[in-house]
Structures are given as C-alpha cells and as structure tokens.
Amino acid sequence: MPERRTAELHEAVKRRLEERNIRYTRGRRSVVTALVRIEGPESTAELHRRMRGVPLSSLYRNLVVLDEAGVVQKHHDADGLARYELAEWLTGHHHHVVCVDCGTVEDVSLSDEDEEMIGRLARQIAERAGYRETGHNIEVEGVCPSCQHD
Helix, strand or coil, rough: CCHHHHHHHHHHHHHHHHCCCCCCCCCHHHHHHHCCCCCCCCEEHHHHHHCCCHHHHHHHHHHHHHHHHHCEEEECCCCEEEEECHHHHHHHCEEEEEEECCCCEEEEECHHHHHHHHHHHHHHHHHCCCCCCCCCCCCCCCHHHHHCCC
C-alpha cells in the first residue's frame, strides 16, 4: 500500500477510535501497520511472528480493542482458528481463498460484474430463508500452489 494511503488509513483509524474515546496508542498503531502489510487474514500467532518484540498479551489486548471498535474484522476458519484483517470500510470489499492443507488465506477481489452476480445470489439466498440481506463474504476452499507441489 502506498505511503500516502497508509497515512490516510491511520488517520481514519485514529478518528474512529477517538469517536469511541479510545486512544490510538503506539501498540494499536503497530497492529494496524502489520495488518496493512498482509495479503489476507492472519492468526494471532502469525501476527506475533511478524511483530517481533511485541508481547503476545499486548497483541491480544490490542486486537480485542480494535475488533470491538470495528477497525479489524475477525474470521474463523473451519477449525475455529481466529484470523484478523483490517475491516472492509478501510480496505474495500473482497473475498478469500483458503488452503485446506496449510491454512493460508488470501484476499481476492472480483470484477464489478462478478460482484453484482454474487450480490444477487446472496440476496436470493437470504430471501429464501426469510432474511433481509445486509452483506456477504465468500470463502473458497482449495489447495494453494505451494501445497499442490508437495
């Protein structure tokens, strides 16, 4: 992400937290910076490895605060492992592909035409169940290129 866009993102996060009377501490800023650099949701352990020198307990506390403020979005994989990424209001709408062998998760953006088609399908599914659709997330499972060669 370009430096200017990253600065704008940090400013947006700061405003969001201030609206909720939460300080944008150095620790929270470092979590957001790490999440800016990833290509898909990561587990706390993966983020901890990426953020050398940050105590795991501090990382957990900051993720909880950022999640409650709507800055990060938590996803659970099929095994129940929580993975985190920046919320879509910061990064834009996207979907995920998940490797069933190694657990890698990657972001995938679709064309406007494909997104429109999926949106129609999501509304139909919700209506059939008696729901009013408010959004959708798609996770496609498969085997990543690295695991295909093992």
